[in-house]
Amino acid sequence: xxxxxxxxxxxxxxxxxxxxxxxxxxxxxxxxxxxxxxxxxxxxxxxxxxxxxxxxxxxxxxxxxxxxxxxxxxxxxxxxxxxx
Numbered sequence: 673x674x675x676x677x678x679x680x681x682x683x684x685x686x687x688x689x690x691x692x693x694x695x696x697x698x699x700x701x702x703x704x705x706x707x708x709x710x711x712x713x714x715x716x717x718x719x720x721x722x723x724x725x726x727x728x729x730x731x732x733x734x735x736x737x738x739x740x741x742x743x744x745x746x747x748x749x750x751x752x753x754x755x756x
Contacts, residue, residue, distance in 0.1 A: 722752065 698705045740748075749755070 694705060694708070697703070698708060
């Protein structure tokens with residue numbers, strides 16, 4: 673079993689131009705490349721998860737369409753980080 677904060681090496685190939693842009697950005701902003709890539713992966717996985725939740729919710733609602741109150745909709749937007 674791996675520890676909670678254990679790190680592993682991720683080998684991947686990306687276009688050279690993208691790597692150069694990444695290097696320049698990290699240098700200009702004082703950010704370690706490993707940190708930026710890790711955070712980008714976390715954000716993308718969260719986005720995918722939220723999109724899947726939205727699709728599932730939409731499919732469920734299409735089976736039995738109902739109107740949602742403005743208060744419920746605002747709560748949903750707030751939960752997604754969107755200010756109503």
